[in-house]
Amino acid sequence: MSTLGATAMQQGLQSCEVCGLLSRPAPGDDDPRCPRCDEELAFRKPGSVQRTWAFLIAAAICYVPANLLPVLTTVTAGGRESDTILEGVVLLWSPTGWPLSIIVLVASIIIPSAKIGALAFLLVTVQRGSVASNEQRVRMYRIVELIGRWSMVDVFVDTFTAALVQLQPLMSVEPAIGLVFFAAVVVLTMLAVESFDPRLIWDPASSRQPQYA
16 A cells, blocks of 8 residues: 555654654654654654643733733832833834834734734644645744744843843832733743644644555
């Protein structure tokens, strides 16, 4: 029987997540490992969909207070003033500061929400067994994986600002509770991306692949 279009899993081959080596485990080996780097091998990440949903739902929950609660508190002789992420974007907007304002807007609001939406879409289509637009969905996952780390820009900016602007007793800047939730969103979405196995996108198509004698 021909194996035209057969997947690596159908051929009994496993790809190493660390070094990328494609190998065939020995028959009866219950704990296969990569012959190159000794990493544990698996045809698919165990519990990938469930773990990704768990991280994604937790990130979506944290996303709400991350945007509603203040991320920085400015203490001056006149009192304390707290700003949310969106208020910070507005304050940064000026003839000279608009590039930084746009960077914070994209990195802190647009990218996290887009990551959550994209991962939710990928999970739903995988669970429904969709076979449409597989290449585009894999490309979407790679983009999410690539740009996701830049969501930390706002955390770095706020942390550096709090560390540098210390002119006591005249003025000081302190991180607020919203920054903790935002950092949690970034970490949880990164964990969700790492938990998702993009090979699941191709499984429905391979299971429907006709076999020819």
